[in-house]
Amino acid sequence: MxxxxxxxxxxxxxxxxxxxxxxxxxxxxxxxxxxxxxxxxxxxxxxxxxxxxxxxxxxxxxxxxxxxxxxxxxxxxxxxxxxxxxxxxxxxxxxxxxxxxxxxxxxxxxxxxxxxxxxxxxxESVAFCGTLCHKVMDPEYVTYQHSAHANVACVECHVGAGASWYVKSKVSGLYQVYSVLFDKYPRPIETPVQDLRPARETCEKCHWPEKFYARKLRVQKNFLADENNTEWDIVMQMKTGPLYSALGLKEGSHWHINKDVKIEYISSDNSRESIPWVRFTNLRTGESTIYIDEENPLDDSLMATLPVRAMDCIDCHNRPSHAYKSPPDYIDNALISGSISKDIPQIKYIAMDALKDPFTNKDTAFMYIDSVVTTFYQSDYPEYYAENQEKIAKAVAGIQEAYSLNAFPYMRVTYVDYPDHIGHLETNGCFRCHSDLHVSESGKTISKDCNLCHTIIAQGIPGEMMVTNVFDTLEFQHPVQLRNDVWKVAFCSECHKNLFQ
Ligand code: HEC
Ligand code: HEC
Ligand code: HEC
Ligand code: HEC
Ligand code: HEC
Ligand code: HEC
Missing domain, CATH: 1.20.58 (Methane Monooxygenase Hydroxylase; Chain G, domain 1)
Structure with a gap:
């Protein structure tokens, strides 16, 4: 031809x-x-x-x-x-x-x-986002796979529908490819993610604010770092919504996303950790109240330069898919699931000791955990060690695994770098505003009342628990006696941020 x-x-x-x-x-x-x-x-x-x-x-x-x-x-x-x-x-x-x-x-x-x-x-696939530059996305991908959203594609939250966000994400993706190839990316990746698509256009596609979430029972087991790994349970009723669904978003935590409610705030740093100024506007009446943190007020000139952010889902649920747990938390979970045996004396204590230093890479972390735990039992519990070598080896593996699902030394990521804003134990979370220190002109505060967001139905050591019913509440009892019941005035995070360091 x-x-x-x-x-x-x-x-x-x-x-x-x-x-x-x-x-x-x-x-x-x-x-x-x-x-x-x-x-x-x-x-x-x-x-x-x-x-x-x-x-x-x-x-x-x-x-x-x-x-x-x-x-x-x-x-x-x-x-x-x-x-x-x-x-x-x-x-x-x-x-x-x-x-x-x-x-x-x-x-x-x-x-x-x-x-x-x-x-x-x-x-747009999870494999593309999560595994292509695997070292960089490893923390997000691993935590994602263990989250409630493991079957929701990355792009559902990070890109959403519509061509303009698709193009935007691919353009910023080009820069990301460059920064990975030339090793220019920050470790850890900076958060809060500034150009995250507003929750209205992502989260609310699946969870719309009008949807009623009933109050939820939250059953939690804790193990203390003592000789017997004493178990301390707390059963709480989370007031996500009101008691009756007919009341809609009239009260409870999701009152914040009521269509008539607008809460804006100014953060004194980019991290949104410190919130000295809050404005609540009732959109129905147009009334607004400004609350100012008395202990660290913002000066006016600085305030004029800082952006005002309207609160949405992400201000509470900032880790819906990438939650990095703290060592006490993930070791408790491993003790519950049985991957670490809770019969081993002082296992919680020694695990905390082994995990207290930040590591520079996973291999050193694994070796260090193994040597600290094994040496401890060899020297302090020689007889127990001789009889239970296998159990201890399994516990070591359990600690290592739990660690590797929550800490990522290569990207320098732990719960400290990526604080979770739901709750108030290790970081201030809700207490960033609910501090009793944010005061309005008329003297009203944003409440830190322990029964505002949840009630305690039961607490204590199994077998000798204090209990009440869902219409009532117990006064919180701190699992270990604290001088002057200091938890009533101090922020939990003052101790819990680094409890074992
Ligand atoms: C349910 C929604 C959701 C899904 C699904 C999701 N993310 Fe995220 N992701 C978020 C939110 C919300 C943040 C913002 C955290 C902040 O700004 O503090 C975030 C933050 C990030 C960050 C910044 C660093 C960090 O850890 O905060 C990266 C990187 C990331 N996501 C990657 C991914 C990848 C890769 C996937 C899929 C494997 C994924 N995300 C799936 C909601 C999601
Ligand atoms: C594509 C749909 C989809 C999107 C988008 C989505 N979610 Fe979800 N979300 C789900 C599903 C499915 C579940 C699991 C429901 C269940 O367990 O019953 C869930 C569960 C949750 C839970 C409960 C978590 C738990 O541990 O039980 C929270 C909180 C949540 N989502 C918040 C968010 C936030 C915040 C965003 C936006 C950043 C978001 N979701 C975006 C589908 C979605
Ligand atoms: C003021 C903080 C706050 C805001 C804002 C907020 N939530 Fe929540 N949400 C909570 C708390 C607290 C819970 C209960 C958490 C728990 O059980 O540990 C919760 C629970 C949930 C759950 C799980 C409900 C269940 O019972 O399983 C979903 C889903 C959820 N929120 C989605 C959203 C979405 C979507 C938005 C934005 C439209 C949003 N939330 C805004 C605080 C908030
Ligand atoms: C940016 C500041 C801010 C943050 C962060 C915040 N809140 Fe609030 N919250 C407010 C304000 C302001 C009010 C209304 C105070 C008033 O005027 O009564 C409020 C009220 C509430 C109420 C009472 C609603 C009612 O009337 O029944 C609950 C419950 C609540 N918040 C839960 C939470 C939870 C849970 C978190 C953390 C996950 C949280 N809030 C985080 C600012 C905040
Ligand atoms: C503004 C709302 C709010 C207030 C006020 C509040 N809490 Fe909480 N608290 C929460 C939320 C939300 C969680 C659940 C965190 C999660 O889902 O991981 C929580 C969790 C807890 C837990 C379980 C801790 C854990 O291991 O995660 C205890 C105990 C607790 N609160 C005690 C208290 C006490 C005591 C007070 C009073 C000083 C108080 N709370 C005030 C919102 C609040
Ligand atoms: C003065 C320091 C201090 C303050 C403030 C404090 N705690 Fe603790 N907390 C401790 C110590 C120490 C332990 C014992 C840890 C162990 O042995 O495992 C502990 C243990 C706990 C435990 C059980 C074990 C665990 O690690 O989860 C819970 C739950 C708890 N605290 C909740 C709170 C709450 C909620 C607040 C705030 C209302 C608070 N604590 C304030 C020091 C403090």
């Missing part, structure tokens, strides 16, 4: 060769990845991005070669006369080229539409 003479040149040959090779590879890799499910997320990078780009380069080379060829072979005069190439379908060479061009264009368009559909899905 003959083609137009201009086609016979090296540039067009090489172009065609590139097209054929790229297309073959695309088909081959596509079969491997879809039918045999091999290759992981990297393969997608080739199938949907690198190889199609290469193929387009090849396709462009073909006409370029032809044009150069035409130009070189045309006599000076002839070239001037016939500036544009002519297509003559009576010439069999032209006819062949035309047929090939039309058919391959159709095939190409067809493949492009499938390809771009697949490329869209691929770049």
């Amino acid at each position: 003959k083609l137009p003479r201009s086609y016979y040149n090296w540039t067009s040959f090489i172009g065609s060769l590139i097209v054929v090779i790229a297309l073959t590879l695309i088909v081959f890799l596509f079969i491997i990845s879809t039918i045999f499910d091999q290759g992981g997320s990297y393969l997608g990078l080739f199938i949907y991005m690198a190889l199609p780009a290469l193929m387009i380069v090849g396709l462009i080379l073909i006409p370029i070669g032809m044009l150069i060829n035409l130009r070189n072979n045309a006599t000076e005069e002839g070239y001037k006369k016939r500036k544009k190439p002519t297509i003559d379908l009576n010439d069999p060479r032209h006819q062949n080229a035309f047929v090939i061009f039309v058919i391959s264009s159709l095939v190409f368009l067809f493949l492009t539409s499938i390809g771009s559909y697949e490329a869209f899905h691929y770049t």
Whole structure:
């Protein structure tokens, strides 16, 4: 089969060769990845991005070669006369080229539409976001997999619907690729994420504010760091909403997202940890109240420069998908699940001791945990150790595993770097505003009353628990006696931020 003479040149040959090779590879890799499910997320990078780009380069080379060829072979005069190439379908060479061009264009368009559909899905996939630059996204990906949102794609929260956010995310993605390739990214990645899409357009697609969340019973087991790992349980009724669903968002924690309520605040630093100024506006009456933190007020000139943020879901639920637990918390969970045996004397204590220093990498952390725990039992409990070596080895593995799901030394991420704002134990969370120190002009405060957000139904050591019913509440009793019941005035975080350091 003959083609137009201009086609016979090296540039067009090489172009065609590139097209054929790229297309073959695309088909081959596509079969491997879809039918045999091999290759992981990297393969997608080739199938949907690198190889199609290469193929387009090849396709462009073909006409370029032809044009150069035409130009070189045309006599000076002839070239001037016939500036544009002519297509003559009576010439069999032209006819062949035309047929090939039309058919391959159709095939190409067809493949492009499938390809771009697949490329869209691929770049929106959890594997793409979570595993492609695995070291960087490791903390988020690991915590995500253990969250309530493990089946919600990253992009549902981070991109959301609509073309403009898609484009925005891909543009910022290009910068991220650059910063990963040239090691320019910050460790840990800075939070709060400043350009996170507003919760209204993401979270509220699945959890709309009008949806009533009943009060929830929260049953919690704690283990103290003493000889017997004494168990201390707390059963609380969380007042997410009011007691009766008919009351809607009239009270409870989700009162904040009532359509008639607008709460704005100014944070004195970018982290949103310290909130000296709060304004509550009743949108129905238009009345507003400003609360100022008496202990650290903002000076007016500084205040004018700081942004005012309207509170939404993220101001309480800032870790819906990436919750980094603290050592006391994740070790308690491991003791509950049994991956660490709670019969081993002082196991909570020694685990806390082994985990108190920040580590620079996972391997040293694992070795250190092993050596601290094992040496402790060898020297302090030699007989127990001799009889329970296996149990202790299993506990060591349990501590290591719990650690690796919650601390990520490579990215310098722990619960301290990414504080959780729901609650008030290790960071101030709700107490950033609910401090009893934020006062309005008329003397009203944002309350720290222990029964405002939850009631305590039962607490104590199993077998000798204090109990009441869901309509009543117990006064909180701190699990270990604190001098002057200091928890009543101090913030819990003053001690709990680094309880074992
Ligand atoms: C349920 C919603 C949700 C899902 C699903 C989700 N994220 Fe997030 N993510 C958030 C929120 C909210 C923040 C903001 C935290 C802040 O600003 O303090 C965040 C923060 C981040 C951060 C900044 C660092 C950090 O840990 O706070 C990264 C990186 C991240 N997410 C990546 C991912 C990846 C990768 C996935 C999928 C594997 C994912 N996210 C899935 C809601 C989500
Ligand atoms: C694509 C839908 C979807 C989106 C978007 C989404 N969620 Fe969820 N969310 C879920 C599902 C599904 C669950 C699990 C429900 C269950 O366990 O019954 C859940 C559970 C939760 C829970 C309860 C967690 C727990 O431990 O039980 C909270 C809190 C929550 N989501 C907050 C958020 C916030 C905040 C955002 C926005 C950053 C968000 N969600 C975005 C679907 C979504
Ligand atoms: C003032 C803080 C605050 C705000 C703002 C807030 N929540 Fe919550 N939310 C809570 C608390 C507290 C709970 C109960 C937590 C618990 O049980 O430990 C909760 C519980 C939930 C749950 C789980 C309900 C259940 O019973 O399983 C979901 C889902 C949820 N919130 C979604 C949202 C969404 C979506 C938004 C934004 C539209 C939002 N929340 C705004 C504080 C808040
Ligand atoms: C940015 C400041 C701020 C933060 C953070 C905050 N709140 Fe509030 N909260 C307020 C204000 C202001 C009020 C209304 C005080 C008033 O005028 O009575 C309020 C009221 C409440 C009420 C009483 C609602 C009613 O009338 O029944 C509950 C319950 C509540 N908050 C729970 C929480 C919980 C739980 C958290 C943490 C997850 C939290 N809040 C975090 C500012 C905040
Ligand atoms: C503004 C709302 C609010 C107020 C006021 C408040 N709490 Fe809480 N508290 C919470 C929330 C929300 C959680 C649940 C955190 C979570 O889901 O992890 C919590 C959790 C707890 C827990 C369980 C701790 C744990 O291990 O996570 C205890 C105990 C507790 N609160 C005691 C108190 C006491 C005592 C007071 C009074 C000094 C108080 N709370 C005042 C909102 C509040
Ligand atoms: C003066 C310091 C101090 C203050 C303030 C304080 N705690 Fe504690 N808390 C401790 C110590 C010490 C322990 C014992 C830890 C252990 O042995 O495991 C403890 C243990 C606990 C435990 C059980 C074990 C655990 O680690 O979860 C809970 C629950 C608890 N505290 C809740 C609170 C709450 C809620 C507040 C605030 C209302 C608070 N604490 C304020 C010092 C303090």
